Amino acid sequence: MELSSQLIKGEVREDEETLEKYSRDASLFKIKPSTVVFPEDTEDIERLVAFVKGHEGLSLTVRSGGSGMTGGSLSESIVVDVRRHLNKLREIGDGYARVQPGMWYRDFEKEVAKRNLLLPSFPASKELCTVGGMVANNAGGERSLVFGKTAKYVEELKVVLDDGNEYTFGPLAKEELDEKLKLQTREGEVYRGIYNIVDENYDLLQKARPKVSKNSAGYYLWNVWDKKTFDLTQLFVGSQGTLGIITDIRFRLIRPKTNERLLIIFLRDIKPLAQIIREVLRFEPETFESYDKSTMMLALRYLPDFVKLLKANIIALGWQFLPEVIMLFTGGMPSMILLAEFTGDSEEEATAKAEQAQAALKKFGVKTRIARTDKEEHKYVTIRRESYNLLRNHITDKRTAPFIDDIVVKPDVLPEFLPRLYDILDDYKKYMVCTVAGHVGDGNFHVIPLMDLRKEESRRIIPELIEKVNRLVLEFEGSLTGEHNDGLIRTPYLEDMYGERVYKLFESTKRVFDPGNIFNPGKKVGGSIEYAMAHIAQTN
Ligand SMILES: Cc1cc2nc3c(=O)[nH]c(=O)nc-3n(C[C@H](O)[C@H](O)[C@H](O)COP(=O)(O)OP(=O)(O)OC[C@H]3O[C@@H](n4cnc5c(N)ncnc54)[C@H](O)[C@@H]3O)c2cc1C
Numbered sequence: 351m352e353l354s355s356q357l358i359k360g361e362v363r364e365d366e367e368t369l370e371k372y373s374r375d376a377s378l379f380k381i382k383p384s385t386v387v388f389p390e391d392t393e394d395i396e397r398l399v400a401f402v403k404g405h406e407g408l409s410l411t412v413r414s415g416g417s418g419m420t421g422g423s424l425s426e427s428i429v430v431d432v433r434r435h436l437n438k439l440r441e442i443g444d445g446y447a448r449v450q451p452g453m454w455y456r457d458f459e460k461e462v463a464k465r466n467l468l469l470p471s472f473p474a475s476k477e478l479c480t481v482g483g484m485v486a487n488n489a490g491g492e493r494s495l496v497f498g499k500t501a502k503y504v505e506e507l508k509v510v511l512d513d514g515n516e517y518t519f520g521p522l523a524k525e526e527l528d529e530k531l532k533l534q535t536r537e538g539e540v541y542r543g544i545y546n547i548v549d550e551n552y553d554l555l556q557k558a559r560p561k562v563s564k565n566s567a568g569y570y571l572w573n574v575w576d577k578k579t580f581d582l583t584q585l586f587v588g589s590q591g592t593l594g595i596i597t598d599i600r601f602r603l604i605r606p607k608t609n610e611r612l613l614i615i616f617l618r619d620i621k622p623l624a625q626i627i628r629e630v631l632r633f634e635p636e637t638f639e640s641y642d643k644s645t646m647m648l649a650l651r652y653l654p655d656f657v658k659l660l661k662a663n664i665i666a667l668g669w670q671f672l673p674e675v676i677m678l679f680t681g682g683m684p685s686m687i688l689l690a691e692f693t694g695d696s697e698e699e700a701t702a703k704a705e706q707a708q709a710a711l712k713k714f715g716v717k718t719r720i721a722r723t724d725k726e727e728h729k730y731v732t733i734r735r736e737s738y739n740l741l742r743n744h745i746t747d748k749r750t751a752p753f754i755d756d757i758v759v760k761p762d763v764l765p766e767f768l769p770r771l772y773d774i775l776d777d778y779k780k781y782m783v784c785t786v787a788g789h790v791g792d793g794n795f796h797v798i799p800l801m802d803l804r805k806e807e808s809r810r811i812i813p814e815l816i817e818k819v820n821r822l823v824l825e826f827e828g829s830l831t832g833e834h835n836d837g838l839i840r841t842p843y844l845e846d847m848y849g850e851r852v853y854k855l856f857e858s859t860k861r862v863f864d865p866g867n868i869f870n871p872g873k874k875v876g877g878s879i880e881y882a883m884a885h886i887a888q889t890n
Contacts, residue, residue, distance in 0.1 A: 353385055353408075353428070358397055360390035360435055372413060372429045376475075378751055378803070378812075379421040379838055380887035383411075383429040390435045392508070392516050392597045398430065399595070400514035402868045411870045412591040414452055417478040418487060419752040420837020421882070422590045422873055433480055436597065442467070446505065448600045451482020467603040470497035473833060474735055482596055488566045488588030490833040492637040492691075495791040497604065499564060499833070501573065501587040508598035509586055511536060512864050516597055521581040543862030544582065547855055548575040558852045562758045563792045564832035568844050568852075569859050569874060585859070590835055591870045593863040607636070607693040611700040612721040613707055614730055616684035620768055622714050623790075626688070627761045629714075631791060633707040635690040638791025641734045643685050645785040649733045652744055684717070688790055689730050734787055748800040749889070751782070753812055753839050754819045759828035761793040767826050771797070774818050781808050794832035804888050812886075813879050820846060838885070841877030 355362050363369075363386045373382040389395045402408045411425035414433050423429070433452035439461055440448040447462055447469075455469075455476050462468065470493040473479060479489065485507070490499035506520040513536040522530065530541040548555060548571055559572040566588050573584040586593060613630075617623065630638060690707060694700035704720050711718055721727035759767050775784060781801055788795035797819070801808045820830055820843055830840050830847055845853040853875075860867075860875045872881065 353387070353401060353405075357401055358387065358389055358394040360394050361388040363387070372416075372431070373424065374887060375413075375416045375421060375423050376419045376478075376752070377421040377424070377837065377839065378753060378887065379424055379882065379885045380889075381421070381424040381426055381885050383425050384427055386429045386431060388431045388434045392436075392510065395430070395432075395510045395595050395597060396514045396516065398428070399510055399512060399868070402428065403512065403514065403866060409868045409871050410591075410595065412482075412486070412595055414483040414486070415454070415475075415479040417475045418483065418837060419755055419834045420590075420831075420839050420873075421885070422487065422835060422837035422870070423483075424838070424885075425870065430595065432482060432595075432597075436482075437480070440598070445604075446600060446602055448598065449481055450598060451480060451485065451596050453481050455479050455481055455484060462603055466605055468606040469500075469503055469601055470494075470604050470606070471500040471503055481599060481601070485587055485596060485599055486590050487833070487835040488570075490564055490566075490789075490794075492639055492789065494564060494833075495638050495789060496634070496636050499566075501570065501584060503602045504583045504587050504599065505602050506600040507583045507586050507596055509594040509596050511540065511594045512866060512868060519582040519586065520600075521579050521583070523579060527580040540582075540862060541580075544571075544574060544585065544859065545580065547571065547858055547862070551855055552577075554851060555855070558848055560758075560829040561827050562760055562794075562829050562832070564758050564789075564794050565829040566756070566831045566833050566835040567829050567840065568836070568848055569856050571855060571859065588835060590837065590873045592860060592874045593869060595869070607695055607700075609694050609697045609700040610636075610727070611692050611694075611697075611704040612727040612730060613690045613692065613704045614719050614721065615688040615690070615711065616717040617686040617688065618682070618684050618716075620686055621765055622716070623686070623765045623768070624762050626711060626714055626716065627764070627790060629710050630688070630690050630707050632710070633690075633692065633703050635703075635707070635791065636693045637689070637691040638789065639689045639691075639731075639734050639787075640790035641687055641787040642785060643683055644783070645733060645787050646683070646687060648744075648785065686790075687730070689734060690791075748782070748802050751799045751801045751803060751812070752834070753816055754797045754799075756794070756796060756831040756834040757819065757823045757828060758792065758794040758832035759823060759826040761791065763826045764790070764793060767822070770822055771795075771819065774815070774822065775799075778811055778815055781811050789832070792832065793828070803886055809883065809886055809888075813883065816843070816879075836877075837873055838877060838882040841873055841875070842879040842882065844874070 368386050372386045373380050409427040412430045413423035436450040437452035438450050473489040473491040484500045510516045555572040692700050692703035708718050782799035784799040786797050857875050
């Protein structure tokens with residue numbers, strides 16, 4: 351049978367406009383698919399898998415919000431848009447919700463907020479992403495400091511495997527696992543295959559677990575089996591659709607605290623950074639973010655845009671930025687600004703925590719202030735969140751080039767790590783400007799260069815710069831990606847990060863689920879930097 355509208359109830363598109371649209375995500379890359387399909391339900395997905403199995407060379411790459419920065423949802427073959435139809439909220443219960451993967455996070459957030467619930471691992475791109483993309487990337491964000499990443503909130507998944515059937519996965523006790531291992535079905539094969547990998551290599555895998563608080567790189571084999579519970583959801587999370595297609599998610603949700611108070615710390619010298627982070631963390635902020643001087647300068651330079659973003663009036667906003675303007679003219683511009691948000695069940699509780707943290711920082715002689723109003727708080731948080739868009743919207747002869755966009759090291763090593771990172775970046779000033787903003791409490795930084803990618807000389811430095819930054823991150827035992835995942839841009843470096851033995855276990859994992867390589871090929875295993883470089887979108 352042809353891949354035509356007769357195969358599925360949903361739409362099948364091969365027109366130029368659709369193919370062009372689906373050839374880009376938020377990454378550096380452009381790859382045109384052969385076909386884009388819009389399955390209406392799980393049965394459609396099952397039919398697509400069966401179809402692709404019967405046609406050599408074809409594959410299925412899921413696309414949801416398309417906000418990924420790695421090229422994870424791009425493919426030369428069939429792209430499966432799950433956002434158009436598989437987007438229903440199925441159930442909200444006491445502390446949980448069941449939802450289809452294509453639901454926008456922003457809509458999900460509104461619905462669960464009606465019951466005073468929250469999925470706290472939302473990314474900075476929460477307006478652009480879906481809940482399925484969050485699971486497949488193991489997304490994290492500002493609240494991951496306290497609440498962790500998406501993996502922690504996935505209780506159950508339904509997934510269509512390569513035999514074209516949907517299965518339900520969740521945590522299993524040893525006796526339940528034994529029953530699965532006996533099954534003479536595709537499900538049984540998958541359980542046996544992964545059980546053998548994680549049990550035989552238990553010590554190696556536990557040692558391979560990244561020593562940082564956030565990681566989206568590789569397959570998280572170390573999280574599947576703790577010798578008591580066996581949980582394959584923890585392998586699907588963050589696997590970027592390379593093991594199967596997620597069709598239904600049950601999330602655990604939290605009850606958020608309602609009062610917040612922001613402490614702002616202006617650092618002229620980053621030498622005491624590690625001690626300051628340690629001191630602030632003692633008071634348990636719910637978020638602990640940072641941005642650098644370049645980001646601050648950008649906000650000042652494009653003040654009218656901030657007026658729009660903050661829905662403020664220019665005079666009121668001018669007053670709000672007065673402290674920064676004074677710093678600028680008195681040469682007192684900080685090199686880094688840290689934002690620690692404290693929460694509580696009452697305003698007094700949140701304020702008390704912020705004041706205690708502020709008092710504890712006195713001994714470092716750093717300038718601090720507690721935001722007095724919600725507006726003031728909003729100003730700082732918006733600069734942090736919108737730095738990427740400011741870059742994108744204003745510098746028109748260059749474009750954002752995420753390729754060292756998500757590095758993580760332990761916060762303790764930041765005073766040594768950051769100057770060395772800036773030294774590397776400084777050597778490439780001729781080709782790019784960049785901002786460094788991130789989740790300082792987790793040691794997770796988003797370095798976003800702006801480059802003219804139409805120029806061959808700019809493109810040429812990308813692999814060179816990636817390798818230098820990766821070497822530095824790995825020297826400090828960090829991870830190449832805390833949240834954004836691997837995709838086309840980082841898969842080629844997974845072996846450098848985990849070593850040959852662990853990388854071979856990633857390859858075995860892929861073979862257990864997907865021996866025919868029909869699910870999102872070239873991501874997680876089998877990627878090459880040459881392929882990635884050959885597919886950079888050469889536009890600004
Ligand atoms: C400005 C900006 C800021 C960002 N900030 C953050 C951040 O703070 N934290 C963070 O984690 N990420 C961030 N991202 C990256 C990205 O937005 C998130 O990871 C997001 O969760 C991806 O969701 P999506 O719906 O757009 O997924 P997509 O981009 O559509 O897909 C992501 C990957 O998941 C796979 N996939 C999607 N749905 C399924 C499914 N149902 N079954 C199997 N595989 C599937 C895709 O094939 C792809 O490999 C940011 C991106 C931008 C542009």
